[in-house]
Amino acid sequence: MKSRKSNTQQKNFLLLNYFKPSIYLRSFKKVNLASLKNSGIKVILCDLDNTLIGWNQRVPNADIMNFIKSVKDNGFEFVLFSNNVRSRVQNFAKKAGIENYFWDCKKPLLGKMKVLKKILPFENNEMILIGDQLVTDILVANRAHIKSILVSPISKINDDSKLVRFFEKFLYKRLSQKNILQEGFYTEGELGGNYDIL
Ligand SMILES: [Mg+2]
DSSP: HHHHHHHHHHHHHHHGGGGGOSEEEEEGGGGGGGHHHTTTTOOOEOOOOOTTOOOOOOOHHHHHHHHHHHHHHTTTTEEEEESHHHHOOOOOHHTOOOOOEEOOOOOTTHHHHHHHHSSOOOGGGGGGEESSOOOIIIIHHHTTTTTTEOOOOHHHHHHHHHHHHHHHHHHHHHHHTSSSTTTOOOOTTTOOOTTOOO
16 A cells, blocks of 8 residues: 555656756746757747747847847757747747747647657757746657756736646646756856756
């Protein structure tokens, strides 16, 4: 009886690892591109809402434009990978000069990720996904066996269902209890995170 209980605990602990990001940063502005490059990353997938812009914003600001420019200047492929509808994702992509974008990705499901991997035939260890949500972005990255960067959401306001918000909150609590992730304790320094260990 005792060992059965500890087996269940072990299993729950392993499941929690599916929500563990490779890197945790305050914002996309803290991403250290040189370091990612050193780690062999060639493709950067990025969530849209509350990762690059607030849920109620539409236009990319100077920070986003600078980020996308330096991503390209550093030779990365940049892919917008959003759960939102086509019109919003396409409109943003065009304004920001992003050629590769996927809408209606249904993260954490793997369907669009498989399509993307066919179009951009890179190895899993050459891809990383940036996003603000554990239940969608980090889970889909781990399920697809690619690295991930968790960022804090730009705005607390979003259109998530109550259930998603509840689950997200629950996960932060459990991850903190297991010392896997502490909300607000970022893995970054003055120049952004150093990810050579990726
Ligand atoms: Mg998001």
